Amino acid sequence: MKGPVGAGWCDSTRAALAALALTLSACGGDAPSLLEPASEAARLVERLWWLLFWISAVVVVVVAGFIAAATLRPPAAAEEVDRRMVPWGEPFVVVAGLVVSGLVLAGTFVVSVIDLNALGSPPGEPQLEIEVVARTWWWEVRYPNGAVTANEIHVPVGVPVEVALPTGDVIHSFWVPQLQVKKDHVPGVVNRLWLQADEPGRYRGQCAEYCGLQHANMVFYVVADPPDDFQAWVIEQAARAAEPTGPGAQRGRDVFLGSSCVSCHTIRGTPARGELGPDLTHLASREKIAAGLFPLLARTCATSSTTRRTTSSA
Amino acid sequence: MTAIPEGDWRAEVKERLEAIWGEAPGLGSWIATADHKRIGMRYLYTAMAFFALGGLQALLMRTQLADARLELLDPETYNQLFSMHGITMMFLFAMPALSGFGNYFVPLMIGARDMAFPRLNAFGYWTLLAAGIFLYSSFLVGNAPNDGWFNYVPLANREFTPGINIDFYVLGLIFLGISSTGGAINFIVTILKLRAPGMTLIRIPIFVWGELAMALQIIFALPALSLAAVLLFLDRTFGFNFYDAAAGGDPLLWQHLFWIFGHPEVYIVALPGFGIASAIIPTWVRRPMIGYTYIVIGELAVALVGFGVWVHHMFAVGLPNITYSFIALASFMVAIPSAIQVFAWLATLVAGRPRLATPLLFVLGFIIIFVVGGVTGVMFASVPFDQATTDSYFVVAHLHYVLVGSAVFPIFGALYHWGPKMTGRLLDARLGKVSFWLMFVGFNVAFFPQHTLGLLGMPRRVYTYEAGLGWESHNLASTIGAYLLGLGILVTLVNWYWSKARGVPAGDDPWLGETLEWYSTSPPAHYNFTTIPTVRAREPMWDQLELRGGAQPPEEGGRTLTGGHLTLSTSLLDGRPQAVVHMPQASPWPFILSLTLMAFFYALLLQVWVVAVVAVLASAAAVAGWFWPRGQTQET
Ligand code: HEM
Numbered sequence: 001m002k003g004p005v006g007a008g009w010c011d012s013t014r015a016a017l018a019a020l021a022l023t024l025s026a027c028g029g030d031a032p033s034l035l036e037p038a039s040e041a042a043r044l045v046e047r048l049w050w051l052l053f054w055i056s057a058v059v060v061v062v063v064a065g066f067i068a069a070a071t072l073r074p075p076a077a078a079e080e081v082d083r084r085m086v087p088w089g090e091p092f093v094v095v096a097g098l099v100v101s102g103l104v105l106a107g108t109f110v111v112s113v114i115d116l117n118a119l120g121s122p123p124g125e126p127q128l129e130i131e132v133v134a135r136t137w138w139w140e141v142r143y144p145n146g147a148v149t150a151n152e153i154h155v156p157v158g159v160p161v162e163v164a165l166p167t168g169d170v171i172h173s174f175w176v177p178q179l180q181v182k183k184d185h186v187p188g189v190v191n192r193l194w195l196q197a198d199e200p201g202r203y204r205g206q207c208a209e210y211c212g213l214q215h216a217n218m219v220f221y222v223v224a225d226p227p228d229d230f231q232a233w234v235i236e237q238a239a240r241a242a243e244p245t246g247p248g249a250q251r252g253r254d255v256f257l258g259s260s261c262v263s264c265h266t267i268r269g270t271p272a273r274g275e276l277g278p279d280l281t282h283l284a285s286r287e288k289i290a291a292g293l294f295p296l297l298a299r300t301c302a303t304s305s306t307t308r309r310t311t312s313s314a
Numbered sequence: 315m316t317a318i319p320e321g322d323w324r325a326e327v328k329e330r331l332e333a334i335w336g337e338a339p340g341l342g343s344w345i346a347t348a349d350h351k352r353i354g355m356r357y358l359y360t361a362m363a364f365f366a367l368g369g370l371q372a373l374l375m376r377t378q379l380a381d382a383r384l385e386l387l388d389p390e391t392y393n394q395l396f397s398m399h400g401i402t403m404m405f406l407f408a409m410p411a412l413s414g415f416g417n418y419f420v421p422l423m424i425g426a427r428d429m430a431f432p433r434l435n436a437f438g439y440w441t442l443l444a445a446g447i448f449l450y451s452s453f454l455v456g457n458a459p460n461d462g463w464f465n466y467v468p469l470a471n472r473e474f475t476p477g478i479n480i481d482f483y484v485l486g487l488i489f490l491g492i493s494s495t496g497g498a499i500n501f502i503v504t505i506l507k508l509r510a511p512g513m514t515l516i517r518i519p520i521f522v523w524g525e526l527a528m529a530l531q532i533i534f535a536l537p538a539l540s541l542a543a544v545l546l547f548l549d550r551t552f553g554f555n556f557y558d559a560a561a562g563g564d565p566l567l568w569q570h571l572f573w574i575f576g577h578p579e580v581y582i583v584a585l586p587g588f589g590i591a592s593a594i595i596p597t598w599v600r601r602p603m604i605g606y607t608y609i610v611i612g613e614l615a616v617a618l619v620g621f622g623v624w625v626h627h628m629f630a631v632g633l634p635n636i637t638y639s640f641i642a643l644a645s646f647m648v649a650i651p652s653a654i655q656v657f658a659w660l661a662t663l664v665a666g667r668p669r670l671a672t673p674l675l676f677v678l679g680f681i682i683i684f685v686v687g688g689v690t691g692v693m694f695a696s697v698p699f700d701q702a703t704t705d706s707y708f709v710v711a712h713l714h715y716v717l718v719g720s721a722v723f724p725i726f727g728a729l730y731h732w733g734p735k736m737t738g739r740l741l742d743a744r745l746g747k748v749s750f751w752l753m754f755v756g757f758n759v760a761f762f763p764q765h766t767l768g769l770l771g772m773p774r775r776v777y778t779y780e781a782g783l784g785w786e787s788h789n790l791a792s793t794i795g796a797y798l799l800g801l802g803i804l805v806t807l808v809n810w811y812w813s814k815a816r817g818v819p820a821g822d823d824p825w826l827g828e829t830l831e832w833y834s835t836s837p838p839a840h841y842n843f844t845t846i847p848t849v850r851a852r853e854p855m856w857d858q859l860e861l862r863g864g865a866q867p868p869e870e871g872g873r874t875l876t877g878g879h880l881t882l883s884t885s886l887l888d889g890r891p892q893a894v895v896h897m898p899q900a901s902p903w904p905f906i907l908s909l910t911l912m913a914f915f916y917a918l919l920l921q922v923w924v925v926a927v928v929a930v931l932a933s934a935a936a937v938a939g940w941f942w943p944r945g946q947t948q949e950t
Contacts, residue, residue, distance in 0.1 A: 075669040119701075
């Protein structure tokens, strides 16, 4: 068993939830594919990939061609030894291995450095700074206005957003293939990354640096909303939990506050102030729980709407 | 092979050499032997046993990943398996197997009677075995290393991995480092000082150059790993803070130290494989290698530039772009010497007339697989692409193309090429071809789809994955391919064990090879050669017909050295004879020393300091026993 105190509890919950997952597994999105970019940065990576791919394909075909040509010749007799010099031999090795390879590599290097610099700076001033704290094995998301959520990062569409990447424990890596290249959360430093989604949508992200037992299940989503929707969402998320109204909801509150849940979770506006687990204030507004493992509500599967929100309290 | 007439001088020489070099059968000699061939065989068999273990671990993992959300392995088990698989394949399979061939064939190919330090050689083997047992004993207590072969901190600190798992890793690697360092020193001295007279630098077989380049890299790379491990041991055991950011340490220090070792490690595994390819090709295309000088310079250049690229394993940790640009430049550059070697192989293949026997098939398979791994390697030198795909399955595909390409395929080719020399019997040719095709097809089916998985966003080191992301079919293909590959490997192993006892007798030089290993008998006598030859060509067995009889006569420069346990030492550059060297006799002390060291490492693991102190004293006693003068004079 590894991880900080309390991880054991998370494990068993995860295990129980994992069993559930089998039954729910029919839902889930498509692959978070690098080849279906949804941002300028990801398109740059995709273009670079195709460049590298075609260069590589030519190299592999040339090499295979040589091998095929060699094997098509009639084999030598076992005792024969051909000691004749081959005049083209060494020049060929130098030209192909050093000159041609060197030129291709140099060209690729130049393209890479240009692209690297392009990725370094966003197309404009970032409009918003979000803090994503990586924790064993979930993501805490903090907004400047005090809104705190987990594993679901809402951003306004079409504008650059800066993401600060601290870690709460070990090294993790922030990776949303369709939006940006990845960057690690490293203890002692705060790395930064910018995101800018072209279109409203949900983009799958996952921890890419091995971080222990449940590294495989450390998923999150970036949800790009139209600016107005985003504004409304972030204000609402900053609010405290509403007082439960119906008897069922009241009983829910009592069970929650009366159990050990509160030692790990916070619900703003109640005495629950635990800090080990995700903030649950607006849990019901999220589409998935448990670091992307499960849809929160069965009906979530049916809807692909990206901006649908359920307003509710915990 | 000409039969030796009765009363021939050769018979007499052989008899005297046998009396001097021969080893009695029995347990005592089995433990004490310092014969490089027996030790080389042990390295090989041990490496193959670990290969089988690492392969079984891989198949378990692939079975777990055959479909989404399977529950064959729990996450803790998967994590221990992938960690031990990486550690096993790198440290307990690839390095020992390549050292094994080196141990066996370097003295034969340079015309020496043994390695320069035969007891150190024995010690290297016993230490490898002890360290391997040490690492694997972690499974017995259910606590195998579980943070990957790269073992990043702070995850591997006591705080996040409190169990004994990482202590096994840290101590096991320090222990193994002793073995590899001793072995590397031995290769360097042997190759530089014990070559047959006349074997100038430019007549050294390319395989031997490959082993030399590997040994030089080990000497310079391993200290970084050992240091990293010692620091982590101090952090974990005594609460030091080298890697603890909160206390002013730096977790990235581990990554730097690990990869300063770790990237050269890739070449340590690849260079001898390249050498094997360059040893097999000329024999099977019936002409000398084209571009010898370029290949040798290429190998040494890889060994050197390989030290300048480690940060390309850290392109996502957030170092400055200017640093990344320099490292990218070095990473692009390191591709050039490899490209030179590939084109030299291709030129030789095209200029020659290949006989498509099993050894050559494996080399052709190696070239194709390695080139695919090479071009994806160049992709990673391109920083933005690396940042997009690092730690995804694209990397798993790449690293297996490189490592399986440059280690497994050449090693299997070498089993068919050199096996007859080692056992005296030919392997079955038909089984060989079956094995090759199963392995080649299986390998590509297993690992090619993983490129796609990486592009589809699947991270590596995951014990399971979500359904519905389009990852299932590629994973299933990969698993099926892994089983085919495993089957192909099994065919060769069966072939080996069957042929060793029942194969067709090979004769001394079944393939009419070009280098001096074919000058010995199959299997070689304890003393390797009746006469230490004088070399006058780069391909002596092709150009010096007097070698064909297995004993170059004294008139032609052959030296019998029957006056004791002797071999010849020559000058570094041009192989002029300099001295006759007394070789040490067999000794049980290396074995005993590795046992006392093993006790020492277990004592550190369990933190029983008294035992550790006793083990150190016992080790000192063993070293004294090893070097105790026995009235031999050292003629120099
Ligand atoms: C027999 C065929 C092999 C199969 C089916 C296989 C399969 C695998 C699998 C499933 C993983 C885990 C990937 C992950 O979870 O990220 C892995 C990792 C690895 N393999 Fe292999 N492998 C094979 C041979 C080899 C060989 C021959 C080598 C080296 C010479 C090797 C070196 C590694 C390394 C270094 C890792 C990374 C471990 C880590 O991330 O800590 N493998 N392999």
